[in-house]
Ligand SMILES: CC(C)(COP(=O)(O)OP(=O)(O)OC[C@H]1O[C@@H](n2cnc3c(N)ncnc32)[C@H](O)[C@@H]1O)[C@@H](O)C(=O)NCCC(=O)NCCS
């Protein structure tokens with residue numbers, strides 16, 4: 343007697359649970375970024391940094407509104423969807439964000455980079471590959487690299503003036519090099535030295551600030567502001583980062599300086615959350 347074909351339902355159910363688990367990780371990483379302190383110029387639970395249009399409450403509303411998006415884009419990754427489908431989900435998530443924040447951009451960069459990572463995590467599950475940081479990056483580049491490069495070249499002129507080099511689209515097109523080559527090594531280095539996750543996140547944030555071309559910083563402070571952010575971050579790292587006994591005072595004085603100049607390294611903050619997502623997803627595996 344012939345056996346009936348195995349029902350796809352159990353696998354589909356397991357995939358759904360996996361996508362919800364991935365979305366929980368993404369939201370948790372964004373929440374961890376928000377509650378981290380001291381973060382120069384950025385919004386935290388303690389103050390609004392350089393921002394007068396958003397508070398931690400605005401971020402919490404936005405976070406809550408994004409939870410279904412991260413699950414959906416992970417499922418799209420499992421299905422091997424083209425970038426156009428990811429982009430539609432991303433645009434829809436941006437609209438939700440703007441609706442619940444009253445038009446404030448709290449998570450545009452995060453929607454893009456953490457969304458791409460959720461899709462790559464889903465695709466890794468579909469391929470049943472060993473989940474490692476290198477595997478995730480390879481998936482980003484092999485599955486969506488060409489389309490991401492086209493997305494980068496299709497960028498409209500910037501609403502705040504000339505478009506600075508770098509930015510979120512270029513990061514995406516290159517497979518998030520700042521996450522894999524800067525954020526993660528810094529995070530692992532501090533964890534390896536036994537200083538724990540809070541210190542590791544601070545060190546990773548300053549490493550990202552020292553490295554990336556952050557379009558937020560550029561828009562608010564021009565090339566002078568961008569230079570200040572890099573100099574301050576390099577100075578903090580040269581002191582040893584969180585290995586320095588007075589690192590909190592150093593980070594707080596950097597925070598005051600950035601607030602005085604309205605500087606806000608929001609791109610680095612997004613990439614910190616993306617770094618934490620890769621770290622957490624690899625630790626969880628594909629089950
Ligand atoms: C690619 C996006 C972010 C375009 O944004 P834009 O051209 O305005 O880019 P810009 O570089 O100015 O950054 C937008 C945000 O990204 C973050 N960011 C800034 N600099 C960087 C950087 N160097 N690296 C990563 N993120 C950065 C900031 O938070 C910033 O607010 C996005 O809005 C977009 O294309 N949305 C459509 C939806 C989409 O494609 N989604 C894809 C699903 S994954």
Ligand SMILES: Nc1ncnc2c1ncn2[C@@H]1O[C@H](COP(=O)(O)OP(=O)(O)OP(=O)(O)O)[C@@H](O)[C@H]1O
Pocket residue numbers: 375376383384385386391393446447448449450451452558561562606607608609611612
């Ligand atoms: N804790 C944080 N504080 C502030 N910004 C953050 C934080 N975490 C992430 N970001 C990122 O910074 C961006 C918000 O920066 P900003 O307000 O400068 O954006 P904008 O609306 O594009 O610019 P502007 O307000 O100058 O017109 C968001 O896209 C968000 O992803």
